[in-house]
Amino acid sequence: MDDDKSCSSSFSIGKTAQERGLSYVPECYVIPTSHRPSVTPDVANVPTIDFGKLKQGSHERAIVIQEIRTACRQLGFFQIVNHGICQSVLDEALASALEFFKLPGSEKAKFMSNDVHKPVRYGTSLKDGVDKIQFWRVFLKHYAHPLADWINTWPNNPSNYRETMGKYCKEVKKLSLEITEAITESLGIGPTYMSNKLEDGMQVITVNCYPPCPNPEIALGLPPHSDYSCLTIVLQSCQGLEIMHAEEGAWKQVPQLHGALQVHVGDHFEVLSNGLYKSVVHRATLNSERTRISIASLHSLGLDEKMGTAKELVDEEHPGRYKESSFKYFLNFLSTNDLAEGKSFINTLKI
Numbered sequence: 001m002d003d004d005k006s007c008s009s010s011f012s013i014g015k016t017a018q019e020r021g022l023s024y025v026p027e028c029y030v031i032p033t034s035h036r037p038s039v040t041p042d043v044a045n046v047p048t049i050d051f052g053k054l055k056q057g058s059h060e061r062a063i064v065i066q067e068i069r070t071a072c073r074q075l076g077f078f079q080i081v082n083h084g085i086c087q088s089v090l091d092e093a094l095a096s097a098l099e100f101f102k103l104p105g106s107e108k109a110k111f112m113s114n115d116v117h118k119p120v121r122y123g124t125s126l127k128d129g130v131d132k133i134q135f136w137r138v139f140l141k142h143y144a145h146p147l148a149d150w151i152n153t154w155p156n157n158p159s160n161y162r163e164t165m166g167k168y169c170k171e172v173k174k175l176s177l178e179i180t181e182a183i184t185e186s187l188g189i190g191p192t193y194m195s196n197k198l199e200d201g202m203q204v205i206t207v208n209c210y211p212p213c214p215n216p217e218i219a220l221g222l223p224p225h226s227d228y229s230c231l232t233i234v235l236q237s238c239q240g241l242e243i244m245h246a247e248e249g250a251w252k253q254v255p256q257l258h259g260a261l262q263v264h265v266g267d268h269f270e271v272l273s274n275g276l277y278k279s280v281v282h283r284a285t286l287n288s289e290r291t292r293i294s295i296a297s298l299h300s301l302g303l304d305e306k307m308g309t310a311k312e313l314v315d316e317e318h319p320g321r322y323k324e325s326s327f328k329y330f331l332n333f334l335s336t337n338d339l340a341e342g343k344s345f346i347n348t349l350k351i
Contacts, residue, residue, distance in 0.1 A: 014105050014112065016124045018136045018211045025215045029134045035224075037242065037251065037285045039217050044243055044252030047071040048260065052082030054182060069186035072273075076226075076265035076280035077243050079257055080179075085171045087259055092160075093168035094237050097293050099158040101138060101209040107157055111140065116335045119143040120153050132338065136286050137221045138209040144169040144297070145203035165205070169297065172233050172261075173203055176299040179231060179263060187273055189312050194272075197301050198230060202327055206296040210240060213286040221284030221292075225339050226346055228330040229266035229298040230307070236262070236294040244281040251283070267330075267346040268300055268307040271322040274314060279346055300327045322349045 017026050031037075049067050053060040071078035100108070111122035120142040125135040143150045147170055155161050180198050181191035210221040224244065234241070239256040254262065270279045284294070301307055306324040314320045330345055337343040 014109060016134070016138070018138060018213070019105070019124065021211065023214050025136075025213065025219050026134075028132075029136060029219045031133065031218060031220055035220075036218055037216075037220065037283075041242060041251060041253040041285070044075075044245065044254050046075070046243075046254055047078040048257065049078050049080050050082050051080040051084070051178075054178070065182060065186045068182050072183060072186065072265050072269075072277040074247075075243065075245070076270075076278040077254075077263065077282075079254075079260040079262050081257070081260050083175055083261055085168075085175065085261070089164075089168055089171055090235055090259070092164040093295055094235065094293050096158055096161045096164040097140075097207045097209070097295060098237075098291065100140060100155055100161055100207070101291075101293075103157060107155075108140075111155065116331050119150065133223070135222055135284075136210060136213045136219050137284065138211070140207045142205055143203070144205045145173055145201070147173075165207075168235075168295070169203065169205060172235075172297045173299075175261075176203070176231065176233060176297065179233070180299070183231070183265075183269065183277075184272075187276065187310070187313070189310050193310065194230070197305065198299060201230075201299065201301045201305070202303060204229075204298045204300075206298065208284070208292075208294045208296065210284060210286055210292040210294075212288050212290060214288060216286035216288050219286060221286050223339055224281050224283045226270075226279035226281050226344065227264055227266040227296075227298055228268065228327065228345050229264075229300045230268045230272070231266050231299055232264040233297045233299070234262040234264065234294055236292065238290065238292050240285050240287065240292045241294070242283050242285055246278065246281075253285070266298070266300070267349070268325075270346060271307050271325070271349060272310055272313075274309045274318060275321050276313065302326075303328050321351055323351060325349055 053064050108122050113121040122140050124138050151166050184193040185191040241254045242251045245252050264280050265277050267279045306326045308324040309320050
C-alpha cells in the first residue's frame with residue numbers, strides 16, 4: 001500500500017486513482033502547500049457579454065466591441081450569453097461526454113495514447129505516469145475541423161457521441177469566427193483580419209472529466225497554464241474553473257452561469273496583439289461530491305502556419321515583443337516540458 005500511495009508509475013492509464021475511484025489521494029497527486037486551492041475561493045467578477053447585441057446595429061455593436069476590448073486587456077477572459085447555440089445542443093454534448101467516461105476501461109483503451117501529436121487520444125493527468133505530480137483528470141482529445149475529415153475517427157460508443165458532439169463542434173466553430181471578428185475589431189485591425197486563416201485553421205476539442213476527489217483541497221484537476229490557441233471556448237457542467245487575476249495576483253473562481261460559454265484569450269492572440277491582450281492563466285479545481293465535465297474548443301491557425309504580431313500594432317514606441325510560432329511548435333514544447341513545473345509556452349515566445 002505504501003508503494004501504491006507514493007509511486008506515480010503505479011498510476012498508468014486505466015489504473016489511475018481518479019479512474020479507480022480511490023478513497024484517498026495518493027502522494028503523487030498532492031500539490032505543494034503554497035499552490036493548493038482555497039476551500040472557499042473568492043468569486044471572480046467576470047464580464048458577461050450579450051453577444052446578440054453585436055447584430056443590433058452599429059451603436060450596440062460599438063458598445064459590445066468596447067466591452068470585449070476591456071475584458072481582453074484586463075482579464076483575457078469573458079463569458080458570453082445569447083451566443084446563438086441552442087441549450088439542447090449544449091446539454092446533449094455534455095451528456096454524451098459524460099456517457100463516454102462512464103464506459104468500461106476496455107472501450108476507452110482503444111484511444112489510449114501519450115503521443116501528443118495523435119489527432120484522437122484518451123489519457124489522464126497531463127502525460128500519464130510521466131508527470132512528477134499527477135492530476136485528478138481524465139480526458140479525450142480529438143481534432144474537429146474540417147469535421148468531415150475527423151468525425152469518423154472519434155468514438156462511436158456511446159452511439160450518439162459523433163452526432164451530438166459533431167453538432168456542438170460545428171456550432172462552436174461558427175461562433176469562434178464571430179468572436180475572432182469581434183476581437184480583431186476591438187484591436188483596431190478590422191473584423192476580417194484573421195477570418196480566412198482561422199476558418200481554415202485547427203479546431204481541437206478537449207473533453208475533460210474531473211471525478212469526485214476525496215480531498216479536493218490538496219489536489220488539482222489541471223495545473224496553472226494558459227492555452228496555446230488563438231482563443232478557447234469552454235462549456236462546463238458545473239463550476240471548478242479558476243482564473244488568475246493578474247492585477248491582484250490572486251486565484252478567483254469563475255461563477256457558473258447557465259447557458260453561458262466561457263472565452264479564453266490564448267497565447268497566439270497575445271502574440272497577435274503584441275501583448276495588449278493577455279492569455280489568461282487558469283487551473284481546474286476539484287470537489288468531493290460530483291463529476292465535473294468541461295468541453296474546451298481550442299481554435300488556432302493551421303498546424304504549420306505561424307502566428308506573428310500584427311504589423312499594425314508595432315512601431316518605434318511599441319516594438320515587437322514576440323517570436324512567431326505554430327501549433328506544431330506548441331506540440332513539440334508540450335512533449336518535452338512539464339507544465340506542472342511552471343513551464344510556460346508563451347514565455348518561450350517573448351523576445
